[in-house]
Amino acid sequence: xxxxxxxxxxxxxxxxxxxxxxxxxxxxxxxxxxxxxxxxxxxxxxxxxxxxxxxxxxxxxxxxxxxxxxxxxxxxxxxxxxxxxxxxxxxxxxxxxxxxxxxxxxxxxxxxxxxxxxxxxxxxxxxxxxxxxxxxxxxxxxxxxxxxxxxxxxxxxxxxxxxxxxxxxxxxxxxxxxxxxxxxxxxxxxxxxxxxxxxxxxxxxxxxxxxxxxxxxxxxxxxxxxxxxxxxxxxxxxxxxxxxxxxxxxxxxxxxxxxxxxxxxxxxxxxxxxxxxxxxxxxxxxxxxxxxxxxxxxxxxxx
Amino acid sequence: xxxxxxxxxxxxxxxxxxxxxxxxxxxxxxxxxxxxxxxxxxxxxxxxxxxxxxxxxxxxxxxxxxxxxxxxxxxxxxxxxxxxxxxxxxxxxxxxxxxxxxxxxxxxxxxxxxxxxxxxxxxxxxxxxxxxxxxxxxxxxxxxxxxxxxxxxxxxxxxxxxxxxxxxxxxxxxxxxxxxxxxxxxxxxxxxxxxxxxxxxxxxxxxxxxxxxxxxxxxxxxxxxxxxxxxxxxxxxxxxxxxxxxxxx
Ligand SMILES: Nc1ncnc2c1ncn2[C@@H]1O[C@H](COP(=O)(O)OP(=O)(O)OP(=O)(O)O)[C@@H](O)[C@H]1O
Ligand SMILES: [Mg+2]
Numbered sequence: 001x002x003x004x005x006x007x008x009x010x011x012x013x014x015x016x017x018x019x020x021x022x023x024x025x026x027x028x029x030x031x032x033x034x035x036x037x038x039x040x041x042x043x044x045x046x047x048x049x050x051x052x053x054x055x056x057x058x059x060x061x062x063x064x065x066x067x068x069x070x071x072x073x074x075x076x077x078x079x080x081x082x083x084x085x086x087x088x089x090x091x092x093x094x095x096x097x098x099x100x101x102x103x104x105x106x107x108x109x110x111x112x113x114x115x116x117x118x119x120x121x122x123x124x125x126x127x128x129x130x131x132x133x134x135x136x137x138x139x140x141x142x143x144x145x146x147x148x149x150x151x152x153x154x155x156x157x158x159x160x161x162x163x164x165x166x167x168x169x170x171x172x173x174x175x176x177x178x179x180x181x182x183x184x185x186x187x188x189x190x191x192x193x194x195x196x197x198x199x200x201x202x203x204x205x206x207x208x209x210x211x212x213x214x215x216x217x218x219x220x221x222x223x224x225x226x227x228x229x230x231x232x233x234x235x236x237x238x239x240x241x242x243x244x245x246x247x248x249x250x251x252x253x254x255x256x257x258x259x260x261x262x263x264x265x266x267x268x269x270x271x272x273x274x275x276x277x278x279x280x281x282x283x284x285x286x287x288x289x290x291x292x293x294x295x296x297x298x299x300x301x302x303x
Numbered sequence: 304x305x306x307x308x309x310x311x312x313x314x315x316x317x318x319x320x321x322x323x324x325x326x327x328x329x330x331x332x333x334x335x336x337x338x339x340x341x342x343x344x345x346x347x348x349x350x351x352x353x354x355x356x357x358x359x360x361x362x363x364x365x366x367x368x369x370x371x372x373x374x375x376x377x378x379x380x381x382x383x384x385x386x387x388x389x390x391x392x393x394x395x396x397x398x399x400x401x402x403x404x405x406x407x408x409x410x411x412x413x414x415x416x417x418x419x420x421x422x423x424x425x426x427x428x429x430x431x432x433x434x435x436x437x438x439x440x441x442x443x444x445x446x447x448x449x450x451x452x453x454x455x456x457x458x459x460x461x462x463x464x465x466x467x468x469x470x471x472x473x474x475x476x477x478x479x480x481x482x483x484x485x486x487x488x489x490x491x492x493x494x495x496x497x498x499x500x501x502x503x504x505x506x507x508x509x510x511x512x513x514x515x516x517x518x519x520x521x522x523x524x525x526x527x528x529x530x531x532x533x534x535x536x537x538x539x540x541x542x543x544x545x546x547x548x549x550x551x552x
Contacts, residue, residue: 197390198396200352200394201388201394201396202396203357204355204383204386204387204457205383205412205457206380206384206408206412206413207380207407211411215407215411219398220398223398
């Protein structure tokens, strides 16, 4: 842990902090340069603020003064009503959250298993490898909504004893089926980017096939695919809303029920805001990770 | 006379229709170093990879301490425990520190206790002047340092035989020397080695036997100064002349 942070802080440190033992203070030229840079940054910030204020202000003004604004506000943004029904939607959102956690964990495990299967070369696993390939091809190519409908309505229609008719369970299953296919591909691509020479080096050290995978290939592969996997997590969170079509009372369904009662669309907007409150921070964080990993990859080889 | 650590008998290797090694026979005695020279593509890397069982030979036999390691029922993992290999491109594991790189095989393959492995690793790093780099990641090291760590990594397993494949060709001349002096130290300690190299001066210093590989065959072999100074075959002469022109002799 301490090692890791030491490494990143190294990179972040500006070159001026290097100290070669002697007492160093910036030269005239460097001071002038810093002064000029600061002035330029100040000017950039000012321009950004001014142009944002103008553009966004104008847009807002146009919206508010337009003839339909009153009706629009009453139909979509009736905040008092929105806060009144907020608890119901939040209660629904706990279903989305639970579903995300359960599906996310299962998807990670199943996706990893499929990726390992597809990249293995063991002859004994050949039939499973073929099945895995077919599985990924099929479920990456079908709209998830269709999978949800097929699983959610299709399985109960079989009327097999012992099989669940619980729409929440079936909906979750459908989400897991689809996302496992996506995630398996992401992880597989990560495994393929680890250079074969790494494998050769590990094998020549006497590590077994499994040890090579466990200690050398997977750690590098998973580190590389973490950002795209986080991307998939964001997508998963919002896609859990799709199970509402089966009648599961999640945030989307809860909003729909309210809207049907009053013909006011504020509940939908409230649900949207709740999703955004979770997904936007996660997206920002993912972006940062992506940028960091890009910089890290580019730092390699400079030595 | 002691038994050979490594012995190859009429080894042949091809990739598809391209024959890369043909009729390769030689012996390496304990504490001795055999050096292979030859043009790019002559099959040096392939030869070392075959000895390490990373590539499968098509014909012939490879004996390690008298045991036929090219037999069908041999477990490559068991054989590789006795061999150390260092590659042209270092191949350190980028997600592990120098120390973690070095103790990986001892702890996972030889099942040495972690504390003991760390002690031994630090001792080795110390010996080769890399002690203070133990907690660094490989991308923070110079090429020469990385290659020395790669050598130490394969030494930590106490190999019976060390295979070194053009370990200096990715380095600039200054760094080459630090790596070569490491190898010289190993040689003087009695390590048995097979090397492929483009550094003729170095080859002359460490080699007990020098083999000139030409299009997959050992064309000329023997005492290094003899092969280098008075080659018999015209191909060897031509190769050495070209090296001379390139200023590498
Ligand atoms: N996996 C492979 N598949 C097909 N051909 C290969 C493979 N590996 C090596 N070869 C071929 O075998 C021949 C010998 O290659 P090798 O890498 O052993 O040469 P080398 O003597 O080590 O050359 P260099 O000095 O450039 O490293 C080359 O013609 C190469 O194209
Ligand atoms: Mg080579």
